[in-house]
Amino acid sequence: MNRLSPGAARPIERARLLARLLDRLLRIPGTNIGIGLDPILGVIPGLGDALTMGLAGYLIVQAARAGASRDLLLRMLWNVTVDTLVGSVPVVGDLFDVTWAANLKNVELLERQLRDPGEARAAGRRFVALLVAALVLLALAAGAIVVLIVRLGLRLVAG
Amino acid sequence: MKERVDGPPPAPARRLPVSGVVAALPDFGLAGAFLVTWIVPNALGRRVVAYLMLVMLVEFLIVHSAAFMGSVVLGKASRREKVRSLVGVGVFYTLLIGGFALGFRAWWPLWTFWGLTLNRLSGVLVGHAPSGQERELLKRHWAAGVMLYLMGVFVTTLFPMPAFGITPAVVRAQQLPGGGLWVDEPQRVIAFGCIYFTAWGVSELFEHRWLGRHAMPDLD
Numbered sequence: 001m002n003r004l005s006p007g008a009a010r011p012i013e014r015a016r017l018l019a020r021l022l023d024r025l026l027r028i029p030g031t032n033i034g035i036g037l038d039p040i041l042g043v044i045p046g047l048g049d050a051l052t053m054g055l056a057g058y059l060i061v062q063a064a065r066a067g068a069s070r071d072l073l074l075r076m077l078w079n080v081t082v083d084t085l086v087g088s089v090p091v092v093g094d095l096f097d098v099t100w101a102a103n104l105k106n107v108e109l110l111e112r113q114l115r116d117p118g119e120a121r122a123a124g125r126r127f128v129a130l131l132v133a134a135l136v137l138l139a140l141a142a143g144a145i146v147v148l149i150v151r152l153g154l155r156l157v158a159g
Numbered sequence: 160m161k162e163r164v165d166g167p168p169p170a171p172a173r174r175l176p177v178s179g180v181v182a183a184l185p186d187f188g189l190a191g192a193f194l195v196t197w198i199v200p201n202a203l204g205r206r207v208v209a210y211l212m213l214v215m216l217v218e219f220l221i222v223h224s225a226a227f228m229g230s231v232v233l234g235k236a237s238r239r240e241k242v243r244s245l246v247g248v249g250v251f252y253t254l255l256i257g258g259f260a261l262g263f264r265a266w267w268p269l270w271t272f273w274g275l276t277l278n279r280l281s282g283v284l285v286g287h288a289p290s291g292q293e294r295e296l297l298k299r300h301w302a303a304g305v306m307l308y309l310m311g312v313f314v315t316t317l318f319p320m321p322a323f324g325i326t327p328a329v330v331r332a333q334q335l336p337g338g339g340l341w342v343d344e345p346q347r348v349i350a351f352g353c354i355y356f357t358a359w360g361v362s363e364l365f366e367h368r369w370l371g372r373h374a375m376p377d378l379d
Contacts, residue, residue: 017316017317017340020316020339020340021312021313021316021317021340024338024339024340025219025312025316025339025340025341025348026212026216026259026337026339026340026341026342027337027338027339027342028255028258028259028262028337029258029259029261029262029263029336029337030258030262030337031258033255033258034337034338034339035216035219035255037309037312037313039223040219040222040223040305040308040309041309043223043226043227043305044305091227094223094226094227095251098255
């Protein structure tokens with residue numbers, strides 16, 4: 001197995017710690033289900049989703065700094081998109097957060113690519129900037145979903 | 160004797176109320192247990208590190224479930240719908256806790272969680288839904304719990320934590336099942352418990368002063 005380059009080791013170490021903090025403080029023995037801060041942050045409406053999104057975005061930027069390819073960064077963005085959009089649905093999303101460990105998946109993908117890069121080339125700065133813009137849009141979309149669902153819920157409750 | 164009617168209101172008592180001290184004692188007790196275990200892991204028993212890890216897991220589930228169960232209890236649904244929702248959410252958490260209980264071979268987290276859930280259910284069944292100041296107090300208590308939990312985990316994860324007495328040999332002796340950051344570096348969860356329960360104890364002690372400064376409006 002190839003070893004990580006010295007330049008990539010530090011961002012990877014940070015990303016791994018952050019992913020474990022968010023998704024895997026403790027894992028249920030014999031399963032791939034665990035608890036992290038992501039589900040608890042998810043129960044704080046708005047602010048929690050924004051914070052989760054910010055931390056997931058930071059992790060993707062760390063991956064770009066470590067030398068992740070365009071394809072990999074897009075895949076990581078997809079994992080975070082699913083996590084954010086489904087996770088922003090009250091109750092269902094909070095339960096989903098327990099099972100879908102997007103950040104941990106992303107770190108595993110990153111480690112795999114950096115150990116065995118093949119023909120993958122690191123993404124350029126312009127691409128990373130576009131990715132950050134996409135993350136911001138995603139955060140806004142998640143916020144809009146929360147507002148819509150809460151409004152709908154209030155309307156249903158009010159009859 | 161003539162009563163004085165004007166002049167500045169009397170200054171609030173500086174002494175701590177007995178109720179605050181009594182409420183804070185279990186928190187300080189638990190914080191002490193975490194601290195002792197951190198320094199001398201076998202002082203309170205051979206597998207206390209694993210036991211205290213479960214305490215923080217149960218605390219996680221209590222904080223997390225309180226958001227859903229609280230919104231059900233405080234909501235305007237019918238009694239039958241509330242009971243159905245509470246039991247449904249309770250079953251989901253039972254699966255999670257059951258998984259951990261099976262792995263750790265300790266069943267007390269299940270009884271603790273269901274004791275708490277039945278307590279929440281009883282409030283719905285006998286028709287005593289919290290209102291006014293009680294309701295606001297519950298919300299503030301939950302918010303404080305979430306903030307303390309989040310801050311505690313962030314601090315003990317993002318900063319290096321000394322292992323003190325929790326050596327690799329002690330960790331092996333715990334036979335911790337599963338995986339995760341807390342299993343790989345148990346000193347983090349032990350430090351977290353120590354900080355978390357100390358903070359709760361302090362907040363219980365000074366809650367009356369804080370509430371006095373931020374008087375709650377009666378919403379009902």
